[in-house]
Amino acid sequence: MHISKRAQDIQASPIRKLKPYADQAISEGVRVYFINIGQPDIKTPDPVWNAFKKGKEEVLEYGPAQGILDLRKSIAGYFNLYNIPVTHENVIITIGGSEAIHFSFSAVADNGEEIIIPEPFYTNYNGYAAFANVKIAPLTLDVKNGFRLPPKKDIEQTITSKTRAILLCSPNNPTGTVYTAEELERVIDVVKKHDLFLIADEVYKEFVYDGYSHKSILEYEEIKDRAIVVDSISKRFSCCGARIGAVITRNPEVYNGILKFAQARLCPPTLEQKAALEAYRMGVGYFESVRKEYQKRRDILFEGLKDFPGIVMHKPQGAFYIIVRLPIKDSEHFVRWMLTDFRFENETVMVAPAQGFYCTPGKGMDEVRIAYVLKEENLKRAIKVFKAGLKKYRSLF
Amino acid sequence: MHISKRAQDIQASPIRKLKPYADQAISEGVRVYFINIGQPDIKTPDPVWNAFKKGKEEVLEYGPAQGILDLRKSIAGYFNLYNIPVTHENVIITIGGSEAIHFSFSAVADNGEEIIIPEPFYTNYNGYAAFANVKIAPLTLDVKNGFRLPPKKDIEQTITSKTRAILLCSPNNPTGTVYTAEELERVIDVVKKHDLFLIADEVYKEFVYDGYSHKSILEYEEIKDRAIVVDSISKRFSCCGARIGAVITRNPEVYNGILKFAQARLCPPTLEQKAALEAYRMGVGYFESVRKEYQKRRDILFEGLKDFPGIVMHKPQGAFYIIVRLPIKDSEHFVRWMLTDFRFENETVMVAPAQGFYCTPGKGMDEVRIAYVLKEENLKRAIKVFKAGLKKYRSLF
Numbered sequence: 058m059h060i061s062k063r064a065q066d067i068q069a070s071p072i073r074k075l076k077p078y079a080d081q082a083i084s085e086g087v088r089v090y091f092i093n094i095g096q097p098d099i100k101t102p103d104p105v106w107n108a109f110k111k112g113k114e115e116v117l118e119y120g121p122a123q124g125i126l127d128l129r130k131s132i133a134g135y136f137n138l139y140n141i142p143v144t145h146e147n148v149i150i151t152i153g154g155s156e157a158i159h160f161s162f163s164a165v166a167d168n169g170e171e172i173i174i175p176e177p178f179y180t181n182y183n184g185y186a187a188f189a190n191v192k193i194a195p196l197t198l199d200v201k202n203g204f205r206l207p208p209k210k211d212i213e214q215t216i217t218s219k220t221r222a223i224l225l226c227s228p229n230n231p232t233g234t235v236y237t238a239e240e241l242e243r244v245i246d247v248v249k250k251h252d253l254f255l256i257a258d259e260v261y262k263e264f265v266y267d268g269y270s271h272k273s274i275l276e277y278e279e280i281k282d283r284a285i286v287v288d289s290i291s292k293r294f295s296c297c298g299a300r301i302g303a304v305i306t307r308n309p310e311v312y313n314g315i316l317k318f319a320q321a322r323l324c325p326p327t328l329e330q331k332a333a334l335e336a337y338r339m340g341v342g343y344f345e346s347v348r349k350e351y352q353k354r355r356d357i358l359f360e361g362l363k364d365f366p367g368i369v370m371h372k373p374q375g376a377f378y379i380i381v382r383l384p385i386k387d388s389e390h391f392v393r394w395m396l397t398d399f400r401f402e403n404e405t406v407m408v409a410p411a412q413g414f415y416c417t418p419g420k421g422m423d424e425v426r427i428a429y430v431l432k433e434e435n436l437k438r439a440i441k442v443f444k445a446g447l448k449k450y451r452s453l454f
Numbered sequence: 455m456h457i458s459k460r461a462q463d464i465q466a467s468p469i470r471k472l473k474p475y476a477d478q479a480i481s482e483g484v485r486v487y488f489i490n491i492g493q494p495d496i497k498t499p500d501p502v503w504n505a506f507k508k509g510k511e512e513v514l515e516y517g518p519a520q521g522i523l524d525l526r527k528s529i530a531g532y533f534n535l536y537n538i539p540v541t542h543e544n545v546i547i548t549i550g551g552s553e554a555i556h557f558s559f560s561a562v563a564d565n566g567e568e569i570i571i572p573e574p575f576y577t578n579y580n581g582y583a584a585f586a587n588v589k590i591a592p593l594t595l596d597v598k599n600g601f602r603l604p605p606k607k608d609i610e611q612t613i614t615s616k617t618r619a620i621l622l623c624s625p626n627n628p629t630g631t632v633y634t635a636e637e638l639e640r641v642i643d644v645v646k647k648h649d650l651f652l653i654a655d656e657v658y659k660e661f662v663y664d665g666y667s668h669k670s671i672l673e674y675e676e677i678k679d680r681a682i683v684v685d686s687i688s689k690r691f692s693c694c695g696a697r698i699g700a701v702i703t704r705n706p707e708v709y710n711g712i713l714k715f716a717q718a719r720l721c722p723p724t725l726e727q728k729a730a731l732e733a734y735r736m737g738v739g740y741f742e743s744v745r746k747e748y749q750k751r752r753d754i755l756f757e758g759l760k761d762f763p764g765i766v767m768h769k770p771q772g773a774f775y776i777i778v779r780l781p782i783k784d785s786e787h788f789v790r791w792m793l794t795d796f797r798f799e800n801e802t803v804m805v806a807p808a809q810g811f812y813c814t815p816g817k818g819m820d821e822v823r824i825a826y827v828l829k830e831e832n833l834k835r836a837i838k839v840f841k842a843g844l845k846k847y848r849s850l851f
Contacts, residue, residue: 058651058679059707060561060562060707060708061561061562061563061618061711064560064707064708064712064715067711067715068714069713069717070717096513096515098513100513101511101512101513105514109725110507114498115497115498116493117503117693118493118695119695122470152549152697152719153719153720155718155719159718159719163458163461164461165457166458167459168587170458181718181719181720184715185719187718188560188718283455296514298515298723298724299724299725310456310457311461314457314458314464315461317461317464317467318585320466320581321467321556321580322550322553322556322581322582323550323694323697324697325697326696326697327695327696328725328726329725
């Protein structure tokens with residue numbers, strides 16, 4: 058009697074691993090600024106809260122496996138606003154973007170098959186790849202050039218006979234990079250040439266700054282059958298705890314496969330879907346102020362860090378993360394030290410060591426991810442404390 | 455470019471497959487009594503509804519991967535009431551019993567390994583087994599002897615070198631059978647002798663009739679390390695749409711493996727957990743009236759059907775299902791015909807063909823599962839319509 062290999066092999070969350078040190082600091086009365094995870098402090102909109110209160114029903118029933126019809130229509134309508142021709146029949150509601158990832162991986166790849174993902178990447182791809190017995194083939198990017206995609210031939214070099222898909226996340230977690238149309242088209246050429254699926258994690262779609270806008274892979278008719286979009290309301294409407302996401306695809310085979318996965322788990326939570334529906338009903342006007350707020354925070358963070366000697370980073374174009382190369386050797390040690398040893402007027406900061414965002418061993422050791430998820434005042438203070446900590450750390454190690 | 459084998463192979467929900475015929479009947483103005491699925495019409499308790507309305511928070515945040523602490527403590531406390539010595543450190547909150555099954559399967563078995571399950575069994579075990587690339591080895595039971603477990607040597611005959619666990623569901627969906635202590639101990643001997651895990655789906659724990667009570671596998675200290683309980687609030691508190699379940703295990707390795715799976719999908723929905731907490735806070739007194747109500751319904755159904763010529767069934771001791779052998783050849787055809795062709799005073803009934811509950815091909819062709827999830831008056835009427843349909847069907851085919 059022993060547990061399965063996959064239960065042994067699946068990586069523990071590298072971000073959550075350090076959480077006990079933060080909890081310990083808090084229990085000692087220290088204020089900890091959390092800029093390590095993507096939990097925004099933006100208020101969840103009132104229509105979402107109100108949806109939970111509205112219309113008490115007799116029985117909190119199962120809903121359809123593919124999600125409630127009105128929400129599927131509403132999400133299709135949201136994409137239509139961006140001239141993306143999808144209908145509710147292309148939308149399956151999932152339990153968070155997490156399940157959308159899990160379902161997409163499982164629909165395109167069998168055991169031991171590969172999905173190419175530019176690294177650094179969102180840690181949870183690792184978890185779901187392990188859980189689904191799929192291998193991630195990393196395409197390593199570099200902070201020095203702002204994590205831009207490499208030339209076509211470099212992308213093609215990561216393809217093997219086992220490759221089934223390429224996954225792009227844009228706006229990117231953890232880098233903040235937004236791929237240009239030219240970069241997307243480079244990858245589209247590759248998936249067409251090598252007969253692959255293209256999975257796009259577009260959950261940060263609304264968070265693109267400096268007047269630019271997001272381009273979805275669903276806009277490309279030529280890969281209509283290859284495109285699978287992973288989506289979520291968690292960040293879009295600051296509802297991380299609602300666990301509502303979606304898969305959008307115009308490939309009927311992929312759709313039906315995912316629908317069968319969805320049937321096995323019965324349905325997503327019913328009330329949360331109604332709340333999500335109210336969120337979409339607010340219309341896209343809602344995003345303007347949120348976008349402005351994040352852009353302001355990005356600028357505060359970027360300006361606040363840029364003069365620190367030895368730092369390498371690139372101004373993020375979207376999402377609310379940045380990967381920063383620091384003049385240190387072991388960012389996990391640094392992050393832990395900040396929590397256990399460093400205090401600045403009884404305050405400290407938690408950032409995320411970047412190793413967890415790479416699957417190539419040894420990568421990201423001198424990098425951290427910072428999430429600009431705090432209000433201006435708190436973010437400014439967090440940067441101040443962070444820089445004081447980094448300075449002290451460099452003098453000690 | 456093709457979808458994965460698992461997406462092709464996973465079975466579409468056999469229950470949901472016939473749903474379009476019911477929808478069509480409804481659209482024609484026909485009243486359809488749904489006794490095909492386990493969606494009870496028992497009112498969701500007020501404290502659950504109120505939890506959704508209480509204390510508006512600023513941000514609907516992520517919770518812990520293993521679930522909120524108070525709910526884990528509350529569930530441990532619930533088991534403690536039955537003298538089962540577990541703590542919150544043995545409890546992981548899952549997204550429905552579905553995820554609890556998926557996590558348990560994935561924690562004990564790798565690709566191609568086997569879990570023995572007495573059949574007929576809850577259809578979704580199939581879905582999760584396929585999704586997790588685990589094989590179900592059926593142990594075929596018979597309606598004629600009330601689906602009791604076979605002698606030890608018959609159980610042992612299903613064991614191969616790839617067997618990793620036995621799963622028992624008691625009170626059973628779809629049969630309504632509650633295993634006796636002696637039956638449980640028979641299986642416990644087998645898992646000890648053959649070094650296997652024992653997974654128990656105990657979601658119907660509170661629905662045991664005629665004054666008997668449920669015995670949990672967690673009560674057996676001798677398999678402390680082998681026992682994994684799959685649980686859910688869906689039926690217990692008539693909250694199917696909340697999607698809150700749990701895994702309870704005292705094996706720390708299994709716990710940690712499942713915790714890592716849980717971390718990959720971040721967390722269960724936050725508000726639903728708070729609602730579940732309020733449900734448990736009602737105390738076990740709540741179950742008394744619900745149990746009485748189901749026992750009454752069981753009696754109505756059993757008495758209503760027993761005189762129909764050629765029917766074979768056994769009085770269920772628990773849950774709210776019964777498997778009935780009918781004097782017909784193809785229950786799927788019968789169920790479809792009831793929806794498309796049969797009307798009794800403009801009403802009809804939907805039951806579930808039993809084939810989907812077996813994985814041995816050809817089994818259950820002359821059986822249906824009936825769920826007694828309707829109020830007395832509706833259930834009586836449904837039985838009347840069902841018998842009229844069955845009589846008519848027999849005269850035609």
